[in-house]
Amino acid sequence: xxxxxxxxxxxxxxxxxxxxxxxxxxxxxxxxxxxxxxxxxxxxxxxxxxxxxxxxxxxxxxxxxxxxxxxxxxxxxxxxxxxxxxxxxxxxxxxxxxxxxxxxxxxxxxxxxxxxxxxxxxxxxxxxxxxxxxxxxxxxxxxxxxxxxxxxxxxxxxxxxxxxxxxxxxxxxxxxxxxxxxxxxxxxxxxxxxxxxxxxxxxxxxxxxxxxxxxxxxxxxxxxxxxxxxxxxxxxxxxxxxxxxxxxxxxxxxxxxxxxxxxxxxxxxxxxxxxxxxxxx
Numbered sequence: 001x002x003x004x005x006x007x008x009x010x011x012x013x014x015x016x017x018x019x020x021x022x023x024x025x026x027x028x029x030x031x032x033x034x035x036x037x038x039x040x041x042x043x044x045x046x047x048x049x050x051x052x053x054x055x056x057x058x059x060x061x062x063x064x065x066x067x068x069x070x071x072x073x074x075x076x077x078x079x080x081x082x083x084x085x086x087x088x089x090x091x092x093x094x095x096x097x098x099x100x101x102x103x104x105x106x107x108x109x110x111x112x113x114x115x116x117x118x119x120x121x122x123x124x125x126x127x128x129x130x131x132x133x134x135x136x137x138x139x140x141x142x143x144x145x146x147x148x149x150x151x152x153x154x155x156x157x158x159x160x161x162x163x164x165x166x167x168x169x170x171x172x173x174x175x176x177x178x179x180x181x182x183x184x185x186x187x188x189x190x191x192x193x194x195x196x197x198x199x200x201x202x203x204x205x206x207x208x209x210x211x212x213x214x215x216x217x218x219x220x221x222x223x224x225x226x227x228x229x230x231x232x233x234x235x236x237x238x239x240x241x242x243x244x245x246x247x248x249x250x251x252x253x254x255x256x257x258x259x260x261x262x263x264x265x266x267x268x269x270x271x272x273x274x275x276x277x278x279x280x281x
Contacts, residue, residue, distance in 0.1 A: 003112075003169055007032055007079035008086050009099055011042035013235075013273070014116055015088035017144025020046045023067040024059070024145075025173050030074035030082055039073055046071065049145060080106035084169065086138060088116040091241040096120060097128040104129035112162055114138045115153075118238070119185045119245040122155035132157035136166050139186060140175075142234060150175045155182045184249035189242050196239055197258050199227040203278070204260035210278040228278040232271030240265050 004027065008019045011033035019042070022029045033039040050064040079085055080103050087099050096115060103113055113135045115125055126135035137153025150170040154163055163179060170177035180186045185193060199213050208216070214226020231239050240262060246255035264270075264277065271277030 003083040003165065004028060005030065005082040006084050006086060006169075007074060007082035008088055009079060009103075010088040010090075011035075011038045012088065012090070014140060014142060014144065015086075016042035016045050017142065018086055018088055018116065018140055019071060020049060020067070021144055021173050021175075023070045024050070024063060027070065029071045030079050031071060032074045032076060032079040043068075043071065053145075076102060077106055079103070080111065081108065082111065084112040084114060084165075086114045086116055091118060091120065091238060091245075093120050093124065096125055100125050100128045100135070104131060110134075112136070112165060114166060116140055117153075119189050119242040121184070121249075122153045122158070122182045126155045126157055133159040134162050136162050137182070137186070138166055138170065139188065141188070148174070148176045149188075150177050151186050151188055152177045152179045153182055153186055154179060185242060185246050190246065193239060193242050193246060194254060196227045196231045197243055197255070197261065200231070200258040200261050203228070204258055232277035232279055232281075234271070235273055236261060236270045236277050237265050 006022050006027050007030040008015050009032045011031055019029050019031050031039065031042065033042065047068060050059065050067055053059045054061045054064050085103055087096060089095055089099060096117065100113055113129060113131065115122060115137050116139060117137060118139055122135060122137040126132035129135060132155065135155055136158050137151065139151035139153060141147035141149050152163060152166050152170065167177045167179065184190065202208055202213050203210055210228045214228050217223045217226045240257055243255055243257040247257065268274055269276050272281050275281050
């Protein structure tokens with residue numbers, strides 16, 4: 001059955017970006033968020049992004065109104081009745097498992113359950129349901145409307161039919177789907193987070209200032225953005241959560257979060273979303 005209706009659980013940065021891209025590409029989108037102010041912020045952000053894109057000639061002006069018309073707030077029951085549900089709540093396994101359990105109880109048998117997790121085991125989330133074959137990962141990159149990659153994560157029990165359906169959805173969104181197996185951090189964050197962590201160690205140990213670290217990686221390694229500016233964009237709290245998952249699941253000291261990162265998160269310096277991280281915004 002072709003996917004027409006998609007629910008997105010969570011209206012944070014990632015959830016809003018996913019909802020925007022889905023609505024732009026003709027899907028009926030149900031955005032589920034238990035905080036009304038977060039839902040209002042998400043809709044305003046989506047409208048602003050679409051309006052800017054139209055003003056720059058990247059999308060037709062009519063697509064702004066059409067996309068917003070396809071985007072509707074929804075409760076859990078409405079979300080669960082979609083053809084596919086994408087969970088995009090904070091990176092906490094207990095929260096994600098609880099949502100998967102609730103969705104599994106309420107959703108029709110054919111509904112696919114997908115997580116946008118950046119590091120947590122899809123197999124562990126699927127085990128909270130009675131439909132592990134219909135669970136998979138879709139790890140979108142931030143910012144979702146701009147970044148082309150989607151990591152498609154195959155859990156231990158994920159069926160070939162589910163993988164094919166999720167790949168097809170990503171392709172309909174104009175994304176590049178790449179299938180990976182269910183290991184901590186998958187490929188993207190297993191490679192990226194140690195680099196960010198080491199860059200933070202360079203700052204903590206006084207090897208170089210943040211600007212110097214980023215300039216070396218941009219000018220010397222042709223990275224479009226330095227690792228510390230990228231960490232600020234991702235959110236330092238998110239980086240810390242991912243590193244903790246890698247450190248715990250691999251039991252390898254190379255993933256040990258830098259003390260400076262932990263201190264900055266404890267101080268509320270989370271990057272762009274808080275106005276200050278390694279840089280001020």
